[in-house]
Amino acid sequence: MTSIAIAGAGLMGRLLAWRLSRQGHAVHVYESSSADQPASAAYTAAGMIAPYSERSVSDEGVFKRGLQSLCLWPALLQELHTDSGIEVAYGVGGSLLLAHPQDQQQWQRLRQQVDLYGWQENSDFNWLNDAEVHALEPDLAPSFKQGLWWPQERHIDNHALLTALQQAAEQAGAVFHFEQTIEEDQTQGWWCHDQRIAEDRYLDCRGVGLKQSAASLPRTLRGVRGEVCRLRSRDVRLQRPVRLLHPRYHLYLVPKQIVGDEQHFVLGATEIESEDRSSVSVRSALELLSALYSVCPALAEARIDHFEQNLRPAYLDHCAHIDQPRPDLLRINGLFRHGYLQAPALLYELQQQFGLALAMPTLSMEHAA
Amino acid sequence: MDNHDTLYIAGEAISSRLWLGTSHYASPQQLVQALTQASPGFVTMSLRRQTAQQLNDNGHWHCVQQWLAYSSARILPNTAGCHSAQEAITLARMARQLFGTSWIKLEVIGDDYSLQPNPFELVRAATQLVEEGFQVLPYCTDDLAVAQELVAVGCVAVMPWAAPIGTGKGIMNPYLLSQLRERLDKTVLIIDAGLGKPSHAAAAMEMGFDAVLLNTAVAHALDPITMASAFAHAVQAGRLAYHAGCMAERTSAEPSTSPIDLPFWRHDEGRVS
Secondary structure, eight states: OOEEEEEOOSHHHHHHHHHHHTTTOEEEEEESSOSSSOOOHHHHSOOEEOTTTTGGGSOHHHHHHHHHHHHHHHHHHHHHHHHHSOOOOEEOSOEEEEEOGGGTHHHHHHHHHHHHHTOOBTTTBEEEEHHHHHHHOTTSOTTOOEEEEETTOEEEOHHHHHHHHHHHHHHTTOEEEETOOOEEOTTOOEEETTEEOOOSEEEEOOGGGGGGSSSOOSSOEEEEEEEEEEEEESSOOOSSOEEEEOSSOOEEEEEEEEETTEEEEEEEOOOBSOOOOSOOOHHHHHHHHHHHHHHOGGGGGOEEEEEEEEEEEEETTSOOEEEEEETTEEEEEOOTTOHHHHHHHHHHHHHHHHOOOOOOOOOOHHHHO | OGGGOOEEETTEEESOSEEEEOOSOSSHHHHHHHHHHHOOSEEEEEOOGGGTTOOSOOSHHHHHHHHHHTSSOEEEEEOTTOOSHHHHHHHHHHHHHHHOOOEEEEOOEEETTTTEEOHHHHHHHHHHHHHTTOEEEEEEOSOHHHHHHHHHTTOSOBEEOSSSTTOOOOOSOHHHHHHHHHHTTTSOBEEESOOOSHHHHHHHHHTTOSEEEESHHHHTSSSHHHHHHHHHHHHHHHHHHHHHOOOOOOSSOOOSSOOTTSOHHHHHTTOOO
8 A cells, every 4th residue: 555645636636536545545635725615727617528629729639638538537437426426417418619700710710620630520520500500509599500519529517526536535545634735845845734744655736836836847837817607597508518719719608517497507718828816807707798698698697606717727838747856756737728638648647657556447549549 | 131131110120020929829839939930020919908917927928038038039018909098008008017128019999890990099199108218119000191190209110900900811902001101111111910821921021011010820820830930931032022123014925035036027916926
C-alpha cells in the first residue's frame, strides 16, 4: 500500500482520489475551499466532452485526448455507479452547432476545417437542414435553417459526478481535508498549517491555485476568467448541448437535469484574459443572455438561478501537461476549458507513462496510440 | 532598397509595414508563433473593457511582452469596443499605464452592426489625446474630410478601413482610397480592417499605402502560422511593386513578343495572328 497526498479536490484530484483509494492506497486530499462552497473550475464548467466542437480552438493533442476520454467515460461511470450507488447522467445525444443568418460565412470555415481534418460525414458529423435541426431540437428558434450535428460528443452531469467521486473515494478510505491549503517549501516539500505532509507520493492538481505555490514552475500558468449563467425553464427542453458559431464568442447552452417540471441549463461562457474573480459584469451578462434569447426565445421566461465566474487554469499552449519535478511528485495542470474532455485521457497517461496504478479501463488500439 | 524604405511615424522608425492584432488565436503559443513568422512592425492589443477593473496581468500580456523583447516590433494598444470619446480617452489613459507606451490606436465605434467608426467622437477623442501627449493613430472610414480633420488635430497617422472589421472583403472602394492616398500624400496612411487575403494586402501596398494592419485574416486562417508568413511576403511584394511602378493598363492585347515577321500594315489592322 502506498500513501498518497493529493492537492486540489477539483475534477483531477477527485478522479485520482477515487481510482487510487479503490486500489487500496491510503489517500489524503487537501482542498483550500470549503466542502459546501467549492471553488474548483470543475464546478463552474458545463461538463461537455466535445473534441470536435472544440477542435478549432485546441490542438491535435487535446483532440486526441478528447477521443480517448469519449471511450473511457462510459466504463468509468459504470464503475463509479457500482462504487457509489450514484448514477451520473451522461448525455449521449451528441451536440448541435448553429449559426445566426448574419454569421453564415462561419459555415464556410467549418467546411474547410472538416476537410482539413479528414472527418467523415455521417459518422463524425452530419449536416442538417431546417427540418432536421428542428426534429432534433423542436424548441429552438425557427430562424435556424441549418446546423451541424456532432453525434459522438457527450455531456456529463458534472455536479453529480463530483459528489459521486468524493463519496466513492471516501467509501474506499480516502480522507478529504477541506479548507486546508498546501504550502510548498523550496525543496517542493508539502506543508499544511506548519505540519509537514509526509507521504510516499504527491499529486498536485491545484489548477490556478498552483500559482500561489512557492515552487518555480517549468511552464507559465495563468488563469483565464470564464463566466456562466445557470437557469431553469418549464417551457423548454433540450436533448443536447447547443453551440453558436460566432466569430468572437464560444457560446453554448447545455441541458442539465430535470427537477420536477423544470429543466436546468448552463449558459456559457466568456473567456477573458484576466485573473479577476469579481462578479459577472453587466456586459457579459447581456452578451450571454442575448445569445440565449436568440437561440430560443421561449427561454425569455426561464428563471435565472445565478451567475457564476471562475478561473480556468491554462498553459500557453492551452494543453494540459503532466510534470514530474521530483520522482515522487507529479503536477497535473492546465486543463483550461477542456477538463472533462481531457481528464480520463490524463488518467490513462498517468498510468501508462508515469506508472500510477489506476486500473484504468482498456482503450482500443486505435485510441491507445 | 530596404535601407532607404524605412517607415517613420512621429520620427520613430517602424521595423515592418505589416502590423498584426492579437485576438482570436487558439492559444498564446499559436499567437507568438504567428508573430514570429510575420515579424510585424506593430502588435496591437486591446485593453479589454472587462479587464479594465483589474490591471494586473494574468500572464497573457507577459507572454507577448517576452516575445516583444526579442523582436523589433512595438506594442500598439487600442481602444476597441468604445462607443464614445470619453470611454476611449479613459481606456487610452489606462492603456498607457498598463502597456507603458503613449502610442494608441484610437477606435470609437458608431454602429454595432458594421463596426463603422463614429467620426465625430473619433475627432473629439483624438484632439484630447493629442493634447495629452499621445501618438494617436485613429481607425476611420475612407472619408477624405474626416481624414483631413484627424491630420489637422495632430494624429501621427490615419488608418482608413478597406472594409468593415472582420469581413475579409478586401478593398471595397478603391476609388475613395486612392483619392485619399493622392490628397494626403504627406500623411502616413495605414489600411486597417477588412483585409482577408494576402492579395488584398499586396493590393493596398501597390496603391502606395504605408502599411497594413490586420488580425482576423491570420487568426482565423486554418493554419494561422503559415498565413502570417504569407501576409509578410505579400506586404513586401506590394511595397516592391509600388516602388517598381506598375505598368499602365491597356484595353487591347499587346503580344509580349513582337511579331517581327509581319509587315506594319498588318499590325495596324489589328490582325496579328
